Amino acid sequence: MLIRHSPDIAPSEITPYSAYLRRREFLAGFGAAMAFGGAAQAAPLAAARGPFSTDEPRTPRADVLAYNNFYEFGGRKSDPAENAHRLATKPWTVRIDGLVAKPADYRLEDLIKPLALEERVYRMRCVEGWSMVIPWIGAPLSEILKRAEPLGSAKYVAFETLVRPEEMPGQKGLLQLLPWPYVEGLRLDEALHPLTILAVGLYGETLPNQNGAPLRLVVPWKYGFKGIKSIVRVSLVETQPKTSWNMQNPREYGFYSNVNPNVDHPRWSQATERRIGEGGIFAKRRPTLMFNGYAEQVASLYGGMDLERYF
Amino acid sequence: MRAAPVFPLAGWRVPKLAVYVAGFVPAIWTFYLGVMDRLGPEPIKALEQELGLWSLRFLLLCLAITPLRRAAGVDLLRYRRALGLLAFYYAALHLSAYVALDHSFDWIAIGRDILKRPYVTSGMAAFVILVPLAATSNNAAIRRLGGKAWARLHRLVYVAAVAAAAHFLLIVKSWPAEPLLYAAATAALLAMRAFPAVLRRARSIPAPRRRRALTS
Ligand code: HEM
Numbered sequence: 473m474l475i476r477h478s479p480d481i482a483p484s485e486i487t488p489y490s491a492y493l494r495r496r497e498f499l500a501g502f503g504a505a506m507a508f509g510g511a512a513q514a515a516p517l518a519a520a521r522g523p524f525s526t527d528e529p530r531t532p533r534a535d536v537l538a539y540n541n542f543y544e545f546g547g548r549k550s551d552p553a554e555n556a557h558r559l560a561t562k563p564w565t566v567r568i569d570g571l572v573a574k575p576a577d578y579r580l581e582d583l584i585k586p587l588a589l590e591e592r593v594y595r596m597r598c599v600e601g602w603s604m605v606i607p608w609i610g611a612p613l614s615e616i617l618k619r620a621e622p623l624g625s626a627k628y629v630a631f632e633t634l635v636r637p638e639e640m641p642g643q644k645g646l647l648q649l650l651p652w653p654y655v656e657g658l659r660l661d662e663a664l665h666p667l668t669i670l671a672v673g674l675y676g677e678t679l680p681n682q683n684g685a686p687l688r689l690v691v692p693w694k695y696g697f698k699g700i701k702s703i704v705r706v707s708l709v710e711t712q713p714k715t716s717w718n719m720q721n722p723r724e725y726g727f728y729s730n731v732n733p734n735v736d737h738p739r740w741s742q743a744t745e746r747r748i749g750e751g752g753i754f755a756k757r758r759p760t761l762m763f764n765g766y767a768e769q770v771a772s773l774y775g776g777m778d779l780e781r782y783f
Numbered sequence: 784m785r786a787a788p789v790f791p792l793a794g795w796r797v798p799k800l801a802v803y804v805a806g807f808v809p810a811i812w813t814f815y816l817g818v819m820d821r822l823g824p825e826p827i828k829a830l831e832q833e834l835g836l837w838s839l840r841f842l843l844l845c846l847a848i849t850p851l852r853r854a855a856g857v858d859l860l861r862y863r864r865a866l867g868l869l870a871f872y873y874a875a876l877h878l879s880a881y882v883a884l885d886h887s888f889d890w891i892a893i894g895r896d897i898l899k900r901p902y903v904t905s906g907m908a909a910f911v912i913l914v915p916l917a918a919t920s921n922n923a924a925i926r927r928l929g930g931k932a933w934a935r936l937h938r939l940v941y942v943a944a945v946a947a948a949a950h951f952l953l954i955v956k957s958w959p960a961e962p963l964l965y966a967a968a969t970a971a972l973l974a975m976r977a978f979p980a981v982l983r984r985a986r987s988i989p990a991p992r993r994r995r996a997l998t999s
Contacts (some may be wrong), residue, residue, distance in 0.1 A: 520961055539824040548957040549824075600824060600956065648955040720957065729948070739953065741892065748824045753817040756887050 514677035519609040522590025524667055524769070526694075530593065531604035533675045535749045540682045541598065543649045543702055544633065544640040551642070556681035558639045559702070564686050570630070570707035573621035580686055584672060586619075587719070588609035591676075592669055594692035596699075597731045597764045599717075601744045607672030608690050615663040622660070622708045629663040630713035631656045631689060632705035650716050656700035657713035657727065658691065658775075667692055667769055693766040695729045726783040729773070731764035735783050802862050809837050810876055831880045834887070835906075838873035839947050839965055841866050842920040846944060846972040864920050867940070871917035874910045902953035909946035912939050940974070946971050 542552040566583055569575040586741075589609050597603045617629070631751035633654040637644040643652050662668060671690045672679055679685040684701025691698050697717055707713075717725035724738050733743045763770050799833040813833045816822050822829040851857045886893050896903045916937055918924070925933045948969040951962040 535824040543957070547957060647958065647960055649959065739902060741896065741900075743892070746825060746827070752820040753822070753826045753830055753884055757885075 484739055495637035498760045506773070514680050514766060516677050517589070517673040519589040519591045519673070519676075524607060524766075525591065525593035525607075526595060526765075528593075528595070528605045529750075530607055530675075531747070532571050533748045534604070536604060536606055536674065537680050537682060538703070539748060541600075541697065542642075542682060542684065544652070544654065544702070545682065546642045547649050555641050555649045556612075556685075558641075559681045559685070560639060561681065561686040561702075564611075564704075565702060568616075568620045571623040571625060571626035572708050573604065575620065580582075583616065583687075583757045584611075585778055589688060590669075592671075592690070594667075594690060595764050596690075596692065596696050597760065599695035599697055599729065599737065599742075600738060600750055601652075601742070601745050603760075603764075607675055608669065608671040609676070610669040610671035610690065611657045612666055613670050614666070614740060615691070616670060617663060617706075617708070620708070625710055626690045626708035628709050628711065628713055629658050629660060629662055630705075630707045630709050631658075631700045631703055632707075633700055634702045635703045640755070642728045648680060650720055653704075654700060655713065656689065656698055656715050659712075660708070661773055662691065662770075665770060665773065693731055693763040695731060695769045697725070698729050727772075728779075728782050728783075730770075730779065731760060732762060732783070733760040734762075735780055785978075795880070799862060799865050802865040803869070806841065806865065807872075810834065810873065810995060819937045827884045831877060831885055834873050834877035834880055835951075837898070838870050838877055839951065841873060842883075842940070842944055842947060843871035843965070843968055843972060845942070846871055846969075850972060854975070868917055868920055871913045874913055878910055902950055905946045905950040905953060909943045912943040916940060916943070941973055943972065 481586070495760065528681060539549045540552040541549065545552040545555040564580040566578050566579065566580060569578075574701050577768070589611055591609050592605055593607045595603060595604060596606050613629075633652075635653045642649065658668070669690050671684070671688050672686060674680075674683060679688065684699070684703075687703045688701040689699050691702065700716075713729060715725075715727055717729075718727055731742075736742050742760055745760045746755070746757055789853055813822070817830045819827050820826065840947055845863055848859050848863045848866070851859060882888060882893060886896075897907050898904070916939060918934065919928065919936060928936065948962075948966045955962055
């Protein structure tokens, strides 16, 4: 849905100049990230403060970068930080296909260029019972989807992570923890919700590899594993897509996986959580909030649904 | 039984006290790291896991004493009580960390966990079994019970080991290697007892009958 279409307006006139500069910075950042290669992946990336941001204390950057579930790089929380530097995120292509008027393979730079990047400080609640507060940088997923012009028949969005065993040690060897590629999905209305973003950075920098570089999904009212990382494909589809953890254990991980303190994981309680980086060994748990505290924004998406059944 | 020269501990007798002292080093070190806030992003979980893991390790070491004697001729029997008690002490510390640090004495949540969550239930079962075993791990108790009854009681350690290994397997989200390896080690140590003939054949000497009751 393009609002202004006349080709004689320069992009710099449509876009606020500051946002325009930020995009230039972002692209420069990507270049720099490439130049340094491997270890020094992150490059500075500025963004205006976006809506829905929380004022809660942010989880220390060091913890956000060191404590990750990204099974493509191994099963321990420390594995992604150790192994993810092997991933080459340049060049990066994202395919947008399925029920859209304009299916295409986008170079990441082209996908990002028209977007006004925002900082969104969101709570992130892992299904394992811990949480963080992370200043993401990204843009609403809806803006990217609209550009591909979804057809009326599209009801869901399916996402896919890169498969590249040479650079992702968790994707090879004897003990593979999940089937690859990692896949995730959202209902179309969830995907178009203004809280849902595609992130390209955090803490004022391009995404570190262990956090899902170069492009990841952030859906703050759902458990963290819905936030698929290192995305290479986004497809609009008619039927509910398969999702990795649901395939691995359908009894324990549902398609929706909305944060819900009243619906326990079959093996552990979801009523409380531990905020990472908060107070050492004498810190207390804190109560988990319905929809991770975003009920005001998203509860209406699930009106009349039995959330015990559609967990 | 002659000591095997390959194993240095067997030649020079390490005092039992040294086993206890060394055994507590991981607990003290981990707690020190915790107080210094050097246990990573989830320090309580790290402390809890470390204590649980050491409990399981000592439990398995304890179970390895008899097979080592039978199959390899290494006699570390005099340290078995220390290893068993260390397993119990670590389980008690692990439980304390769970109750005090992880759940801040929220007895309702703790009770619900123990009743409802198989991984906590199995951990608790392992701990409850270890209590009477620890209480009777002294010479006076052996005399009072008599060797046979004492040995029969202490066979419960196998049940505790199975419960502890299951406890570890039931926590994890996928199938990572570590709990599988511990479960395999537990299974192997128990299988050696279920099929003693295998061990005997391995050494091609018959096991001394008289000692069986006390050492199996
Ligand atoms: C002999 C008794 C026990 C043994 C050998 C044992 C062993 C273990 C082991 C090996 C772990 C996993 C550590 C890791 O992930 O690296 C663990 C975790 C755990 N144990 Fe136990 N345990 C015992 C008793 C208990 C009891 C009595 C409770 C509570 C009532 C308990 C609660 C837990 C909890 C909650 C965890 C998970 C910690 C976490 O990952 O957050 N355990 N235990």
